[in-house]
Amino acid sequence: MKHEPTSISRRGFLRSGLCSVPGLPLANHFCSSASAARSKTGTAKSVIQIWMWGGASHLDTFDPKPEAGSDYCGPFSKPIETNVPGIRICELLPELAKQADKYSIIRSMTHGINAHETGTYLVQTGRMPGDSVSYPSVGSVVSYFKGYRAGYQGMIPPYTVLTKRLGRFSEAGFLGQRYKPLVTGGDPAQDPFAVEGVVVEGISERRQKERRELMHNLDMLSKAMPRSPKLAALKKCENEAYSLILGDGAAVFDLAQESDELRESYGRNTFGQSCLAARRLVEQGVRFITINYEGWDTHKNNFTTLRQKLPEMDQAMATLLKDLSERGLLDSTIVWWSGEFGRTPKIQWEPPYNGGRGHWGSAFSALVAGGGFKGGQLVGSSDARGETVKDRPVYPCDLIGSIYQRLCINPLEKLPHPLGKTVHATPTAEEGVPMGGLLTEII
């Protein structure tokens, strides 16, 4: 791991020590490293994770390979220039091409795993499976360090998932139930956005309150054991739930409060409106928002599918970057785009695939923007066919560690391992996790 030489005075050190932790000099050193001091953006507060569920093709998005021939690039053979000279992306992403100065593309992501669950675990936790317990995902770790324990007082839980649960890989692992995300369910492209449990159509506040009273009146077990600590814990959960149901929780998810024009420019579809909802959650101070974007496991008919999906993604993500930037939120909000892996560079033309791509973990792309990450940069590269990493391998833990750095999470801060093992927020070399080093080139 290379660190730039630090040339910061003690006074500057203290001034920039936004998150100084008494008794933890390492945290200070870490947060006020030269790179952080150099960027004027301060530290990131929130993350929007766009999860390309199923694994999006790197060749058909941010790492086009027209020179490899049609068995690799298929019909997408004319990548377009972006507003950053030298960076080309897929021709179906014209809006994102206009925003390339805001994001950096990592073209050398790698972990070598071609199975969904294991790949997801690697990218979401930064760790190899193998320890006897499951590790928390990035969202849960952020929630652990920057959520309620750190004084988070937002109405919406600090880790929120739009709209579907990814399963246990957007989960808390050994951190436990408290750090699981709120998963909205519902569809933000519908009016209203029926956030599961928060927004229910056709039930008045009066009925909610009467129903709650009915429930209390009929709760005989609590009356029979009024001092039970277990029932007190349940009661606390009920109160928290009602503070969302009867409070202003619904207003946060009410996208009708946005202008029609803006809603259109995000795209009137589930992903587009999820991006808009994510921006509103960022404004509420929610620490980590995951958008689980379905439909990228394109084993069959990859190109037909992508002709439909890429314009949708292009429009929504480009609008999100623009919107965050115009509102001055991009400096404090990291946008992270990635799936569990890329897709097989060599196209499977034969039936039943008809131009499909399989799973590919040895080289793929990720994108990061905002929160102090530099824009307009390329990190690493894949080989001529996008099959292996050519230079600067970036493993999931490198990217995750860099995100933690931007969020001012001390990489050496300990996670509460249930079997008492010493584990740090970011994996260290002793764990045997392959790593290529933090993304110092874009921090």
Next chain:
Amino acid sequence: MSRPSVIHCVLLSTLLLSLSHLGFADEPSVTIQKVSGNRMLIALFESNSHVSRACRVDEPILAKLESLDIRAAATCSDSVFVRRVYLDVIGTLPTAEEVKGFLEDRNINKRRLLIDRLLERDKFADYWAMKWCDLLRVRSEFPINLWPNAVQAYHRWIRDSIRQNKPYDQFVRELLTANGSNFRNPEVNFYRAVRDNKPETIAAAVALTFMGTRADAWPSKRLSEMAVFFEGIQRKSTAEWKEEIVFVNLLDASIESAGGRPTSASFPDGTRVDLLPMVDHRQVFADWLVRAENPWFTGSIVNRVWYWLLGIGIIHEPDDIRRSNPPSNRELLSLLQCELVKSEYDIKHLFRLILNSATYQRSCIPTTDRPEAERNFAHYPIRRLDAEVLIDAICRITGTSETYKSLIPEPWTFIPGDQPSIALPDASITSPFLELFGRPARDTGFELERNNAPTAEQMLHLLNSSHLLDKLESRWNPQTSATSPRFGRRVRRSVAAPQSAQADVTDVYLSLLSRYPTSHELEVIRKYTSEAEAQGNEAMVDLMLSLINTPEFLYRH
């Protein structure tokens, strides 16, 4: 907590019992409401007509409680018992008919007879296969890759073993000494359901699963010595997709050239044993493990069964047996070990023994707030229903079904619409509800992977989600749903006839809470239906939703 005197209690509960049966007469008795709330409540959960007699299992517990000066809780009421024993034994709520049948049964042995019947139900095998699949890490992918075909075969083998009540020592021996194809000899999947094929990893899994101990906490030499028994286990693939042969290669030339197979090894208790050539060393280990006098083996399984039924292990956590974590009641543990050995490793015998004990049949209402009370089984500890049990119960009472999905696509697994989730073979087959409510991922085989702690998100889901509301509405508004016409007809009738509305309320209480409503509750509900905003079917939806959200429904109690 102030408690009425025994005599007072008997009189009151007799009175209440008769009144609560008559209670859904048109005018609820006014006198009943004036009775002190506490006594009336206690009568809901505790019985005086039936007092479970102490059996030999109870003696060491009562002795311990006496030494601690803690009074044991009273016997639970029949309706609490019928609900509890269904949930604990077959992971399924009793139907309204089953509850009624049991409550009306005048046989003094009806609890024992019910226990016997439940132990023979197919659902017993389904539910306990689910628990064993948690411990044996039965899932298609990650962190171990069994793949769907093998998962199906392995699950079926486990469930069949439980259905046949295979002696426990035989069950373990078959798992430990298995050879062959993962599809055709499914028990070999025990060796595939570890994250790598290293002898230490296998030894640690064996120690956790069958000895209830965490090898992480062992001196490293003990683990490496035990690992010797699991050296040389090999896997090879076949022409069939994802088929794998697991075998011990006694003639492996590479082992011979690397210095040969070890000639001796130590069991975890330190006893040294000579290892002969051309012998499968797993057999030697299995012979040591399943002996009657091996406390690790018998102690760990009886403690697990106790933990499963009573919520707290005699040694707790049940998979953390070590010298510095002693049993809370040594006599009880050895009594159960003796029973297991005497019965020739008959797990159902253990179940029967525990379920028929006064300890198991105690009320959940503590006699004291002292934490030692629960730790020493003075009352039945309340626990939230398992995720699978909870969603199955909700589906049952609403007449609806759930959709389950797996990310691991092949081969396609057909899941019938009415399949209960306790019978799902594969932890990779799941639903958002199961994930939200803490179903274990089956990564590790630790008991603590199953997390039944409540969260605000769970309550949000239960109180106000469209998922749950849709289910309730499909029961009460069949015009908007294709399911459950029976209930719909009844409700349409009920709008016109108050008599049958009351029958509906009774039916709701029997099928949700396994008991009749009290007249106090009937009055609360009558008031709600006449004064609240929700009317007609909406009020019934609200009633069911409210009851689902009470701990009386959500918790085993």
